[in-house]
Amino acid sequence: xxxxxxxxxxxxxxxxxxxxxxxQRQRAAHSAGDAATDTxxxxxxxxxxxATDSADGAAEAVAPEAAEPEPAEPEATAEAYPEPEAEPxxxxxxxxxxxxxxxxxxxxxPEPEAEPAVEASxxxxxxxxxxERAERARHLVPGSARRERKAFGQQRGWxxxxxxxxxxxxxxxxxxxxxxxxxxxxAGSVRGHETLLFxxxxxxxxxxxxxxxxxxxxxxxxxxxxxxxxxxxxxxVREEEGFEVFATDAxxxxxxxxxxVTDALSRLPAAVTAVWMEGEWVLAQxxxxxxxxxxxxxxxxxxxxxxxARVLPPRSEAAQVLRVDELDPxxxxxxxxxxxxxxxTAVPDRDDSLDTPTIQRPTEPVVMPSRTTSEARGTIDHxxxxxxxxxxxxxxxxxxxxxxxxxxxxxRFDGGSSIFD
Numbered sequence: 001x002x003x004x005x006x007x008x009x010x011x012x013x014x015x016x017x018x019x020x021x022x023x024q025r026q027r028a029a030h031s032a033g034d035a036a037t038d039t040x041x042x043x044x045x046x047x048x049x050x051a052t053d054s055a056d057g058a059a060e061a062v063a064p065e066a067a068e069p070e071p072a073e074p075e076a077t078a079e080a081y082p083e084p085e086a087e088p089x090x091x092x093x094x095x096x097x098x099x100x101x102x103x104x105x106x107x108x109x110p111e112p113e114a115e116p117a118v119e120a121s122x123x124x125x126x127x128x129x130x131x132e133r134a135e136r137a138r139h140l141v142p143g144s145a146r147r148e149r150k151a152f153g154q155q156r157g158w159x160x161x162x163x164x165x166x167x168x169x170x171x172x173x174x175x176x177x178x179x180x181x182x183x184x185x186x187a188g189s190v191r192g193h194e195t196l197l198f199x200x201x202x203x204x205x206x207x208x209x210x211x212x213x214x215x216x217x218x219x220x221x222x223x224x225x226x227x228x229x230x231x232x233x234x235x236x237v238r239e240e241e242g243f244e245v246f247a248t249d250a251x252x253x254x255x256x257x258x259x260x261v262t263d264a265l266s267r268l269p270a271a272v273t274a275v276w277m278e279g280e281w282v283l284a285q286x287x288x289x290x291x292x293x294x295x296x297x298x299x300x301x302x303x304x305x306x307x308x309a310r311v312l313p314p315r316s317e318a319a320q321v322l323r324v325d326e327l328d329p330x331x332x333x334x335x336x337x338x339x340x341x342x343x344x345t346a347v348p349d350r351d352d353s354l355d356t357p358t359i360q361r362p363t364e365p366v367v368m369p370s371r372t373t374s375e376a377r378g379t380i381d382h383x384x385x386x387x388x389x390x391x392x393x394x395x396x397x398x399x400x401x402x403x404x405x406x407x408x409x410x411x412r413f414d415g416g417s418s419i420f421d
Contacts, residue, residue, distance in 0.1 A: 182196075
């Protein structure tokens with residue numbers, strides 16, 4: 001019992017100490033708040049006094065110019081110092097001339113306000129220039145065009161080929177005039193036209209098969225672009241939608257330009273520098289910086305030009321050589337039938353009886369052998385064939401006893417064989 005009482009007393013003492021400590025802490029906080037309030041009040045009063053002094057100084061500076069009497073200013077100052085409580089009156093006392101003097105001071109705010117506006121307007125410019133530099137740097141990375149071309153073909157299910165030596169013989173105009181082999185080829189189909197996207201040297205080229213070959217070459221060059229490897233057989237036709245039109249036959253080139261060609265030329269992207277029709281192909285070459293966006297925009301107008309190229313005169317059949325040796329084996333081609341003469345001839349007709357032999361049938365039919373009647377012809381000597389050299393497996397005397405505890409397959413012998421049914 002005494003232990004319990006001592007414990008309760010200790011707890012009460014501890015609680016009292018805690019209460020006293022909290023009370024002292026709360027008083028210290030209140031005293032600190034009062035001191036801060038007094039400090040702010042003193043600071044505000046001193047600021048008001050400083051503002052009053054500055055206003056008075058400005059008024060004194062303006063007073064000589066305005067030629068006002070000087071006794072009025074000492075009265076204002078005399079009232080300001082002994083009566084600190086009259087702060088609102090001091091705020092109204094400065095004359096209207098003080099405000100222009102303050103506004104005319106060199107410390108004006110418009111300049112600092114204008115600087116952030118200029119900085120804010122100038123901030124997007126570095127970001128834009130950085131984006132342009134990053135885009136140009138991405139184009140300069142080795143292999144970036146090849147990787148983007150492969151991705152462009154994979155999105156459409158096209159096939160990628162590293163190079164094709166046979167395509168070098170297909171074209172001799174434009175970018176292909178140097179005879180370089182196409183590389184990094186992506187092959188597919190657009191609107192029923194076989195489409196190829198590849199590089200000739202360092203120039204991206206897109207080609208579409210028209211389906212009909214022609215000997216006439218039509219060349220579209222963007223106005224202002226320097227013509228590389230310009231052929232001497234091309235003559236100027238006209239200018240259409242920013243492209244100078246050349247052709248090996250001026251009349252054919254003039255008749256080719258219709259609404260479809262005009263629409264296709266107007267829809268070509270700005271990256272396209274030249275388009276030409278050669279053989280059974282329509283090709284377009286672009287700048288080296290052309291990428292997926294330009295290739296996508298080029299598909300539709302180039303397919304329209306491939307359709308328009310079908311109006312060109314077809315290639316002469318005399319120049320086409322049919323290489324039968326390279327074709328698949330087939331039946332021999334029969335010779336064409338020769339027409340028989342119908343008029344009179346000096347040679348007498350040939351006797352048909354000389355070509356057909358005479359057949360004489362016997363009066364009595366010939367008896368042929370038959371299997372239904374046995375018949376022996378000639379003499380036959382019978383001889384023994386001899387015994388077998390291999391012993392028989394079974395002699396037929398022993399029969400296995402059936403066992404009832406084993407499964408057996410029932411067989412029925414009452415019917416005939418069904419193997420020939």
